[in-house]
Amino acid sequence: MHKFIEMLSVIFIITVILTKKLVMATEQCSKYQFKSPFYPGESCEDIYNKNPESHEWSGYYWITNGPSRVYCGMTYTGSSCEDIYNNNPETGDMSGYYHINQSQWTFCNMTEIAVASGDVLSTCAGMGGGWRRIVNIDVSTRGNCPSGWRKGTYSGVSFCRVVSDSDSTCSSTNFSTNGTSYQRVCGRARGYQKGWSVAFAFSPQTIDYYVDGLSITHGNPRQHIWTFANGLFDDSHDFNCPCAGSAYSSPPFVGTNYYCESGANDNIRNDSAYYFNDPLWDGSGCITSNCCDNPTQPWFYRELNGTTTDDIEARICRGARFSTGSVLIDQLELYIQ
Structure with a gap:
């Protein structure tokens, strides 16, 4: 009889423990809603x-x-x-x-x-x-480039690039807002430099063609939102970024609504080099300039002059032939509100 009572006591204790665990698990399931x-x-x-x-x-x-x-x-x-x-x-x-x-x-x-x-x-x-994401490109994990851009791979690194190998070209892709009304745009981009790149060293500068880099616009005619420019070196070289003391400034329609960076910091032009060790516009790696000083990088924020439902266009632009240089994009994320 004594052993039977001991057995009942053990069963009771085990039942209490299991019940408590079940209650805790149920509460946790309800809290986190893992349905x-x-x-x-x-x-x-x-x-x-x-x-x-x-x-x-x-x-x-x-x-x-x-x-x-x-x-x-x-x-x-x-x-x-x-x-x-x-x-x-x-x-x-x-x-x-x-x-x-x-x-x-x-x-x-x-x-x-x-x-x-x-x-x-x-x-x-x-x-x-309350931000709506309209694009989330990450070529390294999802593998595809949007329509209008060309996918490339070099030394195991994948990226999106301009479609044509010729000079003075842009490749465009549009991201639908599905008619959502918005006035604010927030986002980020990451890219790499191949060969040489001249940022804003173009003449004349029009919104249709003004930069070595990535242009974010909306509407027709285009209205500027943000620019990711790619300069030649991370110093005050004439073909470099305005934030690095370049003799070339950003066009008036861009103003200060841009990030500019170079992947090269050795001041040696190499048309065939892929500068994968220093990603562009990530807020780090600006060795001798203040182009990485913005504390919000890699993210940008832009409030437009008024509300719109326009789709957003992203354009990779390149002044030289691909064999001598290009801008390579591997991440792009955009939100509207």
Whole structure:
């Protein structure tokens, strides 16, 4: 009898422990909303469309053939990311995928405070939450270049480049805003220098052709948003960047709305060199200039003169033949609000 009572006591203790663990696990599951093992899908939209009951559960879901988990705002909708953010304060720390006007699914950066330089999910939100991402290119991880750009690979590094090998050329790609009204643009780009590059050393300078680098514009005729220029050396060489003391200034329609950097710091022109060791516009590696002094780099922020629904155009431009030099893009991320 004594042994039987001891056995019951052990069973009781084990039951209490397991019950507590189950309660804790249930609370944690409820808190973080890891519901997706029951609702696998290729995207938030896919899960939403296939599982009507998921419409009542916003939370983190596991996505097949994708990132480990993403936040899906199943219970929210609005005319824009900003609209959802403003009308639902609880989304302020929930960056993820939301459906706009109950149909268009898009990534929304909802984080209100910038917490770390280079944090993809929070840097733009230092200007306030509710940003809609319209492009996220990372050739090294996703492998593809958008239509209008040409993919290249050298020494194991992949990138996007101009389509033509001839001189004085630009290659353009457009990113749809799906009719979203916006007045602010935030984003970043990363690239590499091949051979020689002259930044703003063009004459005449028109918005259609004015830089060795990446031009971000909207509308027709084009209106400038931001420029990522590529100079020859990281010093005061005449063909270098205005922020490095160059004799060439940025055109009036650009003003100070640009980043400029060189990947070369040895003052030796080498047309065949690929300067992969010093990425462009990342806010570091400006050896002898102040071109990396902006504390917001690699991110930029631009407020336009008024609201618009224009698609955004990104153009890689190159003054010389590809054999003597080019600008290579491997990352581009843009948000609108």
